[in-house]
Amino acid sequence: MENNGTSFEAEALTTPVESAASDESIIQVNDLNKWFGDFHVLNSINLDVQKGERIVICGPSGSGKSTLIRCLNHLEAHQRGQIVIDGVELNEDVKNIEAIRREVGMVFQQFNLFPHLSVLENCLLAPVWVRKTPRREAIEMAMHYLERVRIPEQADKYPGQLSGGQQQRVAIARALCMQPKIMLFDEPTSALDPEMIKEVLDVMVELASSGMTMLCVTHEMGFAKTVADRVIFMDGGQIVEAAPPRDFFTRPEQPRTRDFLEQILQH
Amino acid sequence: MATHQPLPNQPAPVTQRGVIRWLRANLFSSWINGLVTLVVGYYLLTMLIPLIDWAFIGAVFTGDGVDACRPGKACWIFVEERFGFFMYGFYPEALRWRPTLAFALFALAVVPPFLPLPGRLRRSVAIFGLTGLPVGGYILIAGGVFGLESVDTSQWGGLMLTLILAYVGIIAALPIGVALALGRRSEMPVIRGICVIFIEFWRAVPLITILFMASVMLPLFLPEGVTFDKLMRALIGITLFQAAYMAEVVRGGLQAIPKGQYEAAEALGLGYWRRMRLIILPQALKIVVPGIANTVISLFKDTTLVLIIGLFDLLGAVKSTLSDPAWNNVMAEGYLFVAFCFWVFCFGMSRYSHRIEKQLDTDHRQ
Numbered sequence: 044m045e046n047n048g049t050s051f052e053a054e055a056l057t058t059p060v061e062s063a064a065s066d067e068s069i070i071q072v073n074d075l076n077k078w079f080g081d082f083h084v085l086n087s088i089n090l091d092v093q094k095g096e097r098i099v100i101c102g103p104s105g106s107g108k109s110t111l112i113r114c115l116n117h118l119e120a121h122q123r124g125q126i127v128i129d130g131v132e133l134n135e136d137v138k139n140i141e142a143i144r145r146e147v148g149m150v151f152q153q154f155n156l157f158p159h160l161s162v163l164e165n166c167l168l169a170p171v172w173v174r175k176t177p178r179r180e181a182i183e184m185a186m187h188y189l190e191r192v193r194i195p196e197q198a199d200k201y202p203g204q205l206s207g208g209q210q211q212r213v214a215i216a217r218a219l220c221m222q223p224k225i226m227l228f229d230e231p232t233s234a235l236d237p238e239m240i241k242e243v244l245d246v247m248v249e250l251a252s253s254g255m256t257m258l259c260v261t262h263e264m265g266f267a268k269t270v271a272d273r274v275i276f277m278d279g280g281q282i283v284e285a286a287p288p289r290d291f292f293t294r295p296e297q298p299r300t301r302d303f304l305e306q307i308l309q310h
Numbered sequence: 311m312a313t314h315q316p317l318p319n320q321p322a323p324v325t326q327r328g329v330i331r332w333l334r335a336n337l338f339s340s341w342i343n344g345l346v347t348l349v350v351g352y353y354l355l356t357m358l359i360p361l362i363d364w365a366f367i368g369a370v371f372t373g374d375g376v377d378a379c380r381p382g383k384a385c386w387i388f389v390e391e392r393f394g395f396f397m398y399g400f401y402p403e404a405l406r407w408r409p410t411l412a413f414a415l416f417a418l419a420v421v422p423p424f425l426p427l428p429g430r431l432r433r434s435v436a437i438f439g440l441t442g443l444p445v446g447g448y449i450l451i452a453g454g455v456f457g458l459e460s461v462d463t464s465q466w467g468g469l470m471l472t473l474i475l476a477y478v479g480i481i482a483a484l485p486i487g488v489a490l491a492l493g494r495r496s497e498m499p500v501i502r503g504i505c506v507i508f509i510e511f512w513r514a515v516p517l518i519t520i521l522f523m524a525s526v527m528l529p530l531f532l533p534e535g536v537t538f539d540k541l542m543r544a545l546i547g548i549t550l551f552q553a554a555y556m557a558e559v560v561r562g563g564l565q566a567i568p569k570g571q572y573e574a575a576e577a578l579g580l581g582y583w584r585r586m587r588l589i590i591l592p593q594a595l596k597i598v599v600p601g602i603a604n605t606v607i608s609l610f611k612d613t614t615l616v617l618i619i620g621l622f623d624l625l626g627a628v629k630s631t632l633s634d635p636a637w638n639n640v641m642a643e644g645y646l647f648v649a650f651c652f653w654v655f656c657f658g659m660s661r662y663s664h665r666i667e668k669q670l671d672t673d674h675r676q
Contacts, residue, residue, distance in 0.1 A: 118573050137581075144579035155574035159592050159670075168588065173579040221578060 062097075062272050069094045069225065069256055070115065075124035077110060084110050085121070086280040094224075097257045099267040099288075102277035103303065108260045111277070112227045115258070116147045129224060145173055148218030152230040154210040156202035162189070162213050163198040169221040181220070188216040192246045208239025212246055219250075226250065228259040264308065268292060276300045365646075376637050388640040389647045392631050396647070399467015399622045405459060409470050412447040416477070419443050420662070444481055447474075463541040467622035469651060471541075475548060475613040475623065480606050482549040487556025488595075492586060494561055505557070512554035518615050520547040525619035544616050552609050559601040563594030596670045603663030607656045624648055 070092035077085040084107045092098060100108045113119040115126060117133055117140045126133040128143045157165050166185035170176040176184070189195045192212035194205075202210055211231055218226060228247065232240045244266050251257055251270040261267070267274050267288055274291040276284045276299075284291070284300045292308075295301050324330060338344040369384035379385035389396070398406050419439030427435075451474070454460035466474070493505035512520075524547040525540060532538070567590055575585040595602075617626040628644045631637075 116577055118576060141579055141581060144577060147577075149574075149577040151570060151574060151577075153568075153570050155568075155570035157571065157574070157589055157593075159596065168580065169578040172584055172588065217578070 062095075065094045067094045068092065069129055070258075071125070071127045072115075073125045075111075075114065075121055075126060077107075077114060077119065077121045077123075084280050085114070088124070088280075088282060090275075090282070092225075092256065092258065095254050095256055096272045097251050097255075097270050098259070098273050098275060099271040100258065100260045100275045100277060101262060101264075101267065101303075102283075106277040107280040108277045109229050112149075112229055112258050112260055115225075115227060116144050116149055118149075145221065146224045147227060148221055148223035148225070149227045150211070150214050150218055150229065150231045152233050154202070154207070154214045154234070156210055156214055156217070158202050161199050161201055162194075162205070165202065165213060166217045166220045169217070173221065184222075185216070185220050188219045189213070191219070191249070192216045193242075206239060207235045208242045211235065211239075211243045215243075215246055215250070225256045225258070228257065228261065230260050230262070232261065232263060262307065264292070276303060278303070384643055384646075385637075385640055386643060388631075388637050388643055392628075395468060395631065396624060396627050397468045398470050399627050400465040401461060401467065401470065402459075402465065405453070405461060408450045408453070408458065408461075412450040413470075413473065415443060416447065416473075440481060444478065463539050466541065468627045469624045471616075471621060472610075472613050472623040472625075473655075475545065475616060476606075476610045478545050479548045479552050479609050479613070482545075483552035483556050483609075484602070486549065486553035488560050488591065490553060490557035491560035491564055494557065495564055509554045509557050512551050513558070515551075517548070517551050517612055518618060520551050521615055521619050523547070540619065541621060544619060544621060548609070548613070552605065555605050556602070559598050559605055560594065562601065563596075563598035564590065566597050567593050596667075599663055599667045599670070603659060606663075607659050610656060610659065611652060624651055 068091050070090065072088055072090040075085055075088040075090075076083070086107075088107075088111060090111075100111065102108045110119055114121050115128065115133075120135070129146050131139050131142050133139060133143055156162075157168075160168070163182070163185055166188065167178070167181050170181035170184060171178060174181075186195055186198065189198055192215055194209055194212055194216075197205060197209060197213070202213065205213065215231075231247070232243050235243060240263070244263060247257075247259070247266065248270055257270075259266070259271075271288050273285055274288050275282055276291070276295075276297075278299055284295060284297045286295070291300070292304065295304060321327070325334065337347040364382070365384050368380065368382075369386055370379050371386050371390075373379070373387050375387070375391075376385070378387060394403065394406070398409060401409065416439075419435055449455060449458070451466070451470075452461060452463070490505045490509055493501045494509065496502045496505070521544055524543040528538065528543060571589060571593065572585065575589040580588065613623055614625040616623055617629070622630060625648050628648050632641050632644050
């Protein structure tokens with residue numbers, strides 16, 4: 044794995060963030076199954092996430108980790124099983140899907156900012172059109188979140204004028220502007236230059252310490268050690284092992300997990 | 311040691327700058343290129359000089375009637391004398407200020423992208439151009455209300471008619487085309503099927519056939535007593551025909567938008583129509599501005615086909631006067647004038663679309 048060097052930097056940077064997990068469940072996934080054609084990409088996934096819990100999902104490519112979190116806001120439809128988010132069941136009902144998407148923010152590997160809108164306008168979309176926040180209030184909120192990700196001065200620029208790290212921080216601010224209860228991160232640092240990974244991870248660590256429920260697909264093991272309440276290892280569409288980071292990294296139970304950790308932590 | 315004194319900059323050698331440098335680089339960079347330049351230049355001159363002489367130097371611009379013309383030279387008196395007819399067809403002369411006013415308004419609605427106006431004003435002008443102008447223009451030109459004398463569409467003609475056909479065709483075809491493009495990418499099989507059939511049907515038929523069907527065959531199927539204005543039928547035919555083309559141009563733009571844009575918009579909780587209106591279409595339409603301009607320019611020229619159903623657009627109006635026995639042999643002047651008018655408008659549209667492209671470019675991609 045190429046980004047190991049930076050993983051260790053991030054590891055050394057921060058002290059563990061105190062857990063904010065409550066015992067109130069916010070996501071329930073029961074027997075989730077999904078196929079891409081004949082390929083069984085998610086195989087009987089069961090997962091319960093508490094409010095405020097931070098979960099890091101890792102695993103080799105093709106293990107279904109991205110697909111799993113993309114199912115949670117219905118960017119992918121599942122074929123069997125049940126997903127309940129904040130008391131709303133995710134099914135084909137558009138109303139339910141939109142209700143869930145209002146509560147779930149997502150950050151993508153490729154940022155996916157809207158290039159025809161300025162940074163500020165990117166952040167205003169959801170509050171103005173989905174939450175129906177008055178524009179002035181929405182601008183205040185957007186500026187608040189842009190300050191939190193430390194780029195308020197870029198508000199009037201267009202995404203194409205920013206560096207990758209800045210774009211990803213805007214993407215985080217944009218998702219936060221919807222004031223979601225849950226944040227999903229789909230390999231948020233994988234498309235970044237090594238120098239920019241830290242600025243994005245710092246923002247994510249800060250967000251974690253604020254008590255946000257987070258599910259992160261990432262290879263940043265330093266980040267996992269610092270902020271995760273639970274690390275989930277997936278392989279072949281199944282959850283192989285799920286444990287608090289201390290146990291996960293020091294005494295993994297499954298041989299498959301040990302293999303994986305050896306591969307990525309070797310250098 | 312002496313202190314370093316910077317030398318003043320000197321002009322480049324005479325062969326390395328200005329006209330001489332340009333000539334050397336572009337026309338005489340090798341002996342073959344030099345030869346080609348000389349040969350082509352010679353033939354261009356031998357052809358251009360007589361043409362310029364015919365069209366300008368020896369041509370007759372003012373005078374009275376055919377007698378003032380000189381044989382073998384252009385006789386622009388013909389165009390001057392019939393100018394009103396070429397512009398307005400049989401539209402009553404006393405009322406021609408009405409279409410003139412309508413087109414002045416049109417020009418006003420088209421100009422804003424070239425001016426540094428505040429966004430809000432620019433947007434309201436654009437909305438006026440798409441809604442108020444067609445209605446207001448129609449009322450002005452057709453009359454019949456507000457004490458304006460009614461002018462039957464059979465009296466409309468000339469450049470005025472060409473512009474009306476093109477303008478209505480474009481304004482109506484664009485939204486229909488966008489709707490068809492979205493429908494063709496819909497996940498609902500029925501909607502997708504209808505759009506595919508519509509597009510493939512209209513695109514596979516020549517416009518001339520559609521116009522012919524609209525004017526000759528449609529009346530056969532309509533119940534007796536129901537009549538449809540001939541111009542209206544032509545307009546509907548042109549619009550649907552162009553909508554099919556437009557749909558495919560827009561679909562090209564929709565397909566060029568990365569999947570991540572759709573997903574990011576979905577993840578923000580935006581519904582289908584908002585995703586399209588706020589995220590996808592602004593980007594897709596921006597990409598296809600050159601394609602839209604292409605379609606619009608070809609539509610503008612295709613309007614000349616209405617000649618075959620007996621409407622006198624610019625080409626029809628000019629053509630109908632060529633057989634006037636009072637003027638002998640003014641065919642070249644007539645057709646050149648038509649070509650010139652079309653060129654001016656098409657070139658204008660081309661520049662206009664470039665301008666819009668530049669204005670919409672916010673991507674800052676390297």
